[in-house]
Amino acid sequence: MNRHAGQIAVLDFEPANEEFCEQVIAGLSQHPRTLPCKFFYDETGSTFFSKICELPEYYITRTEMRILRERGGEIANAVGRGIELIGLGTGAGTKTRILLDNLEAPVAYVPVDISREQLTQSAIAFRKRFPALDVLPVCADYLQPFDLPPRSRVANRTVVYFPGSTIGNLEPEDATDFLKKIADMVGSSRATLSPNRRLYEPARRGATMARQSLALPDNSLCPSPGALLMGVDLKKSKAILERAYNDNAGVTAQFNLNLLARANRELDSDFDLRSWRHRAIYNEKAGRIEMHLVSLRQQTVNIADAAFSFAPGEYIITEFSYKYSPSEMIALAGAVGLRFEKIWTDEQKLFGLFLFTL
Ligand code: AVI
DSSP states (O other): OEEEETTEEEEEEOOOHHHHHHHHHHHHHSSSEEOOGGGGOSHHHHHHHHHHTTOSSOHHHHHHHHHHHHHHHHHHHHHOSSEEEEEESOTTOHHHHHHHHHSSSOOEEEEEESOHHHHHHHHHHHHHHOTTSEEOOEEEOTTSOOBOOOOSSOOSEEEEEEOTTGGGGSOHHHHHHHHHHHHHHHHTGGGTTOTTOBTTSTHHHHHHHHHHHHTOOTTSSOOSOOEEEEEEEBOOOHHHHHHHHSOTTOHHHHHHHHHHHHHHHHSSBOOOGGGEEEEEEEETTTTEEEEEEEEOSOEEEEETTEEEEEOTTOEEEEEEEEOBOHHHHHHHHHTTTOEEEEEEEOTTOOEEEEEEEO
16 A cells, blocks of 8 residues: 655555554563564654664664765775665664765665654655655565565666664574575566565565566666675674663663553553563673563553463563674575675774675
């Protein structure tokens, strides 16, 4: 469905409310209990996340932006001219704007994000700033199948930009599957003019079907192989990491607790927010930050027709944020056929921007 917001047509695959309810109940029925981190990003949660990105302790966003600013010319050279850029989870678009400022004659920008309000606002701003660019927003959970909007111009290459180390929020096996889907997506980019090509459904087959239905010979479109530009938080000391997820101002705690507040707003639930505490620890063995919500007392929470009892100290896992060394990430992407081209990092090696091609 296409929804028009002002002058912007948003291709709409926003998850329904039932999905939230089902996944909350399923996650709380497991042991250890979990809540999916993708539900952090309603309007309130997205605002908290924007604040997190500005915190002195949270170096991730700032460092990626600095790399983009300082190495933007080199990055633009490496990805090439006349590309179409598909941004996955690009949010307010601050980083993508720096990238696009550096790119030579990009033809289209397709931001894909779950937060409709932010997506629409940023699409309006991008149209103003880049009048020659086709800005084609898609509201979707990009981990699920979604269609790409029809593009009117042929690009030299399809490049996926996956910023912010969101790859770290997936379990390594899911990260591998997701990278495979991206590889399929950029690999099938020769059919780039095909409208409504469904992504992530046996993508190889999808690409073949698109070629057949358009009767396109191989190599007819998008002559360069696709590429992935991905921001990844690198492994570092426990102290730096735990500080980043336990900020002094308590914004990350508010962001975490908003998940329960959102359930109360949108589902028939009765979480008492004063009875839960935010906690973030670095699990060195697993190489991940774990965010928890810890129950401060014995309590029962009702959600729709279900009831869940929590003992004092019992916790809900709300997010994993995996950290990778460069070699670990190169191996992960290599396993699905993505060839490592280059990494740009800051001087402290906090963060890496990786370029992979097919
Ligand atoms: C979006 N994602 C990469 C963030 C992270 O660092 O894992 C989400 C976040 N959670 C707490 N602070 C930031």
